[in-house]
Amino acid sequence: MKNLLTAFFGLLLISSVHATEVAVVDFRGALLQSNIGQEAAKGPKQKVAEMDVRLKKEQADLETAANNLKRDELTLSADEFKKRRQGLAETQNKIRALAASMQRQAKELEKQLIESLTPQGEAALKSLIEERKLDLVLNRQLSLYADADADITNELVKRINKDN
Template sequence: MKIFITAIFALCFISSVQATEVAVVDFRSALLQSNIGQEAAKEPKQKVAEMDARLKKEQEDLEASANNLKRDELTLSQDEFKKRRAELAETQNKIRAMAANMQRQAKELEQQLIQSLTPKGEAALKSLIEERKLDLVLNRQLSLYATGASDITDELVKRINKDN
């Protein structure tokens, strides 16, 4: 009886001790580094660059206006100086709002890009999971520690490129 109980315990213990294949991946990065991601990102990058150039021009104009006001400060009447300073502050607030709006638009463009690429990336990841017989795949940013061998981001980029 003792041997029988020991055998059952050993079988239960052996079946519970299985190797778990775990990998980490930076899915977003893999999508953006892939060929289809690079191609799809061209238009959003151009839009962001245009918005950035427009913002820089507005900031340069504001700086020039501030320098002009500083230069003319002693020659302007107090009322005119206050008026121009208020206009300058209003312009500065508009530029801040413009910058915030542009950041929001850039983030939305990136989210749309990721969303459009996700199905292809998921298909490539699923095939990689099946091929490597992975039990668990974690987002790289959520893991505290992972060896380089457990990071499959580069493999995922190659698989996306191969499949598309």
């Protein structure tokens, strides 16, 4: 009787087990790697490059001014030296603020880019989910481990390219 009950419960458990199809995806990465992502990123990349050139020029000017102050330190009066050193500190603070502002602008540009590409990416992902009959799709960054076969990022890039 005990064996019969064990067999019965075993059959119930086996029949109630449903295989869950799970995949992981780097959605942001797929959007940026796709052809439409690469094309849409050209403008923001150029703006970021221009900001970077400006920042490097400001930093080089500050370094030149610091070297000049160091060179002239012995020939300047104490008041003039203090005044120029204070000016350098103010310039350095402005450059830090400029760098932080540029970083915020770059993040905002990327955010806008991702938002503009998301509808095409979502449509491609939805069709991929339906095609592969997936029950669950996780963000790759949130998973601790995923087999290479479970990662559908490359498939998503191909689907976005095909659909657009």
